[in-house]
Amino acid sequence: MTSVPVALESRPDRVPEGSAAADVVATPVAELRRFVDAATDADVDRALQRGHRTLHDFAALLSAPAAVRLEELARTAQRITRARFGATVRLFSPLYLSNECVSTCTYCGFSAGNDIARRTLTVDEVRREAAELHQRGFRHILLVAGEHARIVSKSYLGECVAAVAPRFAQVSVEVQVWDADTYRRLVAEGCDGVVIYQEVYDEQTYAEVHLKGKKRNYAWRLSAPDRAAEAGMRRLGVGALLGLHPDWRSEAISVAAHASALMRRWWRCEVSVALPRLRPAAGGYQPRDPLDDASFVQLLCALRIALPDVGVTLSTREPAQLRDGLVPLGITSMSAGSHTEPGGYAEVSDSEPQFEISDTRSPAEVAAALRAAGLEPVWKDWQRV
Numbered sequence: 001m002t003s004v005p006v007a008l009e010s011r012p013d014r015v016p017e018g019s020a021a022a023d024v025v026a027t028p029v030a031e032l033r034r035f036v037d038a039a040t041d042a043d044v045d046r047a048l049q050r051g052h053r054t055l056h057d058f059a060a061l062l063s064a065p066a067a068v069r070l071e072e073l074a075r076t077a078q079r080i081t082r083a084r085f086g087a088t089v090r091l092f093s094p095l096y097l098s099n100e101c102v103s104t105c106t107y108c109g110f111s112a113g114n115d116i117a118r119r120t121l122t123v124d125e126v127r128r129e130a131a132e133l134h135q136r137g138f139r140h141i142l143l144v145a146g147e148h149a150r151i152v153s154k155s156y157l158g159e160c161v162a163a164v165a166p167r168f169a170q171v172s173v174e175v176q177v178w179d180a181d182t183y184r185r186l187v188a189e190g191c192d193g194v195v196i197y198q199e200v201y202d203e204q205t206y207a208e209v210h211l212k213g214k215k216r217n218y219a220w221r222l223s224a225p226d227r228a229a230e231a232g233m234r235r236l237g238v239g240a241l242l243g244l245h246p247d248w249r250s251e252a253i254s255v256a257a258h259a260s261a262l263m264r265r266w267w268r269c270e271v272s273v274a275l276p277r278l279r280p281a282a283g284g285y286q287p288r289d290p291l292d293d294a295s296f297v298q299l300l301c302a303l304r305i306a307l308p309d310v311g312v313t314l315s316t317r318e319p320a321q322l323r324d325g326l327v328p329l330g331i332t333s334m335s336a337g338s339h340t341e342p343g344g345y346a347e348v349s350d351s352e353p354q355f356e357i358s359d360t361r362s363p364a365e366v367a368a369a370l371r372a373a374g375l376e377p378v379w380k381d382w383q384r385v
């Protein structure tokens, strides 16, 4: 099917018709959530056996009857992952450009109210950091920055992308959300992917944790992946921060609905999902509703089974041992040796990190662990021509 170009800029507080965001808004999350509670063993059987699975099947896989069949879910997830993605895991590294931010988000170390050491890398410093990551083996890079439209401006981002693109096969950005024209400009400089977590899909919670700044506009953020795809971005990453909303299952349903809608509407794009569990951050933030390990495993397996073609990214927020255990179940991409503060790769940086990482192994150690598990670490999987 052909996706309809969306003109959101004229009404930024509403999702545009014909967009994946509109599909998310139309998803009967409450009804699906009730189905999670009502699901029986027979519903789980059906979800596991079907060829093409629906959001109702996903809901069944999140249920209590599915939780007691975790080993069966894990085996199915692993089989699907091998069939669709082979025994490979793509490695990438975040490169933090700036921790300046004018938004206030209760869970983030970069939040405007936090008294932290702020820093924005110069384009030369970005080049040096990128050279160090290149030297460590990375060819996929994710440029990350807080929301500060003056300091982390469109032009600055364009220059940073242009500075690293010649060395890296994939350049993605995880920065404030922009209009389609800005995304087009970044594509022209060599950027080919965006990562845009909605953070939390429940609108009331979204309003409670995003206290100040442009990020308060829920609809503008929700429809940003549509604008990026319209502008020519090839890879779209979405996700939710687990721990912000007390009910992880309803958040999981929304994330799956979003990924599924993006794959349907923007079928030429590669869509991936990340579900980071929140970690303590500067400003004293402690996750309110941490998700336990068994539920996290169930969620990842359910996601893999229900959406066999979606990429699943695992961050260094998770501890090494758990990451090693999760990877075979459906992970297709992971970060390694990450720093979450600007600078830090080429030299020691005294700026504040966004959050504490948990897996502190070097990229080489992570690659060795993958090989030991019979998986191939992929440092580069395509080349722009």
Ligand code: SF4
Pocket: 101, 102, 103, 104, 105, 108, 109, 110, 111, 112, 145, 146, 147, 215
């Ligand atoms: S989550 Fe993003 S917008 Fe919010 S405070 Fe952190 S860097 Fe700023």
